[in-house]
Each structure stands twice: as C-alpha cells, then as structure tokens.
Amino acid sequence: MIPIDGQEKKTIAIHVSRSDGKGTYPARRAAMIANTLKEEANIVFLCGDDSPTAPDGFNTQAIGSGSSSLSKALLTLKPDLLLRDSGSTSQEEVEKIRQLVPSIVHFDDFGDGGKGADLVFQTLYAESNDKVPDHYVVGPESFFADEEVASLKQIGLRRDRLSPLPHLVISFGDDDAGNLTYRALRHVMQLQIPLKVTVLVGERYRHDTGTLRMMALGRRNTTVLEHPHNLAELYASADVILCASGYMPYEVAVMGIPCVVLAQNDFELGLAFPKEHHGFIHLGLGRKIKQSSLLNAVMEPLLHEPLRKKAIARQTALGLGDGKDAVCEAIRYCLEYPKRKLGKQAGKEPSDVLH
Structure with missing residues (x-):
C-alpha cells in the first residue's frame, strides 16, 4: 500500500517487550517488518522499560511499564495500526486499546487478549484440539528468517x-x-x-x-x-x-x-x-x-x-523462512481496511491473505 503523492501516510506503532525468554527474535522480526513498510507508512517504536532497543533510523517514543502507559502513548500518538509483540496479553487490556486504535496485530500471544486483536500470528504454538479463532494464523509458515x-x-x-x-x-x-x-x-x-x-x-x-x-x-x-x-x-x-x-x-x-x-x-x-x-x-x-x-x-x-x-x-522439507511477504501483506490489509474505522467497506478477513 504505497500512498498517492500528497496523501498523508498512515502510522504504525510497534511495541516489543521481552517476555517468556523469547530472546532476540521478536526485536529482529519487528525490525524486518519496519524496514519493509517504512516507505509506505510512518513507523514509531513504543519503547518501555523492558523493550529492546529500537532499530536505527526509526522514530521512538518512550513509555513506562504497564498497560496503562501503553494506552496513554496510543492516545497521544493515535496510530492507525498497533503491531504488538509483548507476550501474553489480557482481554481487559486489549479491549481498552481497541477504543484507541483502528487495527491491532499481535505476534505469539497466548493470553485472552489475542481474542480482541484483529489478527494474531501464532508462530510459536502449542498442540491443542480447541478450535482456533478465524483471525489467528497458527503454524511455522509465518516465520521469516533474517x-x-x-x-x-x-x-x-x-x-x-x-x-x-x-x-x-x-x-x-x-x-x-x-x-x-x-x-x-x-x-x-x-x-x-x-x-x-x-x-x-x-x-x-x-x-x-x-x-x-x-x-x-x-x-x-x-x-x-x-x-x-x-x-x-x-x-x-x-x-x-x-x-x-x-x-x-x-x-x-x-x-x-x-x-x-x-x-x-x-x-x-x-x-x-x-x-x-x-x-x-x-x-x-x-x-x-x-x-x-x-x-x-x-x-x-x-x-x-x-x-x-x-x-x-x-x-x-518444511520450506520455512519465507513468511515475510505474506505477513507484511496481511499487515497492509489491516492498515487499509481497519475493523473500527467508519466509512470503509468490510473486506475479507486479513488472515485470508496467508491461506
């Protein structure tokens, strides 16, 4: 989604925090997404006390610890999309954020908050017989290598x-x-x-x-x-x-x-x-x-x-490592067709882009 000349770019907020001993990959994944989309959107990294350092060349906004600090930052920034990789989230927390951000994309969220996001990439996943919500993309196919x-x-x-x-x-x-x-x-x-x-x-x-x-x-x-x-x-x-x-x-x-x-x-x-x-x-x-x-x-x-x-x-034989294009295309779709933005036609589910 490359904006027309003169048209204001939309804003993507990215929040990554260290959680569950996941190491450096979430930060590297966020940097790869940001570098892919930086010509199409304004990208701001929201950095809390437990966030890794934002990649060079991107705007940052310091936030404190806790969900209230994230909500306050979103209220000020008013992004069009929040990309979040911060571990398991709560339903109450995400419901508050839904009132502030038109589109929400989560990575590897094992909490109830993922149910309130618009799209969840569950690259890490557990064996389960439970029905997966339609907006979850579960499996190793969404992994992409640096x-x-x-x-x-x-x-x-x-x-x-x-x-x-x-x-x-x-x-x-x-x-x-x-x-x-x-x-x-x-x-x-x-x-x-x-x-x-x-x-x-x-x-x-x-x-x-x-x-x-x-x-x-x-x-x-x-x-x-x-x-x-x-x-x-x-x-x-x-x-x-x-x-x-x-x-x-x-x-x-x-x-x-x-x-x-x-x-x-x-x-x-x-x-x-x-x-x-x-x-x-x-x-x-x-x-x-x-x-x-x-x-x-x-x-x-x-x-x-x-x-x-x-x-x-x-x-x-798994053919892993090439998921970036599909992930970024799904993020573009969420940015272009937000669930909570009036005046937009409802399109197909963003997770359909990967299936």
Missing part, C-alpha cells in the same frame, strides 16, 4: 559428510535464565569422541562466564564465545546444534542442521514445533535432563549417517 539465516538456507542439504572434526554448537539464547549453557557443557565434557564444541553466550547472560571458560580449558577444541557473534554463520558451521525450543529451532530448520532441543521452562516445553516429525530430538525440560540422555542424543546424528540425513530432510 538475511544472514536466509543466505544459508538448506545448507545442510549441500553437505555430503560430517566435518573432519565434528562440530557441536551450544546456544541457549539471549539470557538463559536457567543456565542450561552450564548444565549442557558440563555434560558434554564427558564425551569421549573427538569433537569441536563452541558455546555461544548471549548478551543478557547473567551467570558466571568464567566458570564456563574454566570448564572449556579442560577439553580440547572447546571454545566459549560471548556476544556479539554471527549466529547464522556459527550455526551453519555446526554438524549438530544443542539449543532451546523457542525460535531457534525455526532458524535451524531453515538451514537444515541436526538439532537437539532442551526446553528452558514450562512455556517452551508446551511448544509443538521442535519435535521428531519436524527433524528434531526433543529431550524435554533442560533442568531435568540426564547426562546419558543428552550425550546419546548428541552422538546419534554424528555416528549414524542415515539418521542425520533423515533429520535434515525433515527440516528442509
């Missing part, structure tokens, strides 16, 4: 064999509240096979990195890398990845790399994507994992070529 990951799409299919020294990458996201990084490395130290191990530490990791480095000194070819690092390149260099079960498995599936998954918390444990039929080895809650189970899972794709190829084939 340029670095996209440039390495299906790299696993292009490898005929393992690296001369098989490479394990351990990555538990931006903060790793439960310190699964330490638990995983402690167990991996017991592996007796020749193996290169790279441990990635996120920007908000609050545990002792010195302990990790001391452990790494006790095993050959073991390295601890602190932020910043190029996640995509490091993932692509791996023969097997050990990671959390949030957004990281989606990025891994785009590239096609055998992957062992540990849930960081009960929220992640309930997510349905990183399972065996999609090419992953899911071991459940990381804090309960037994050493023998973890080591067997890591060695499986390294020692059994047919299992490694099967995992890669299942991941790459």
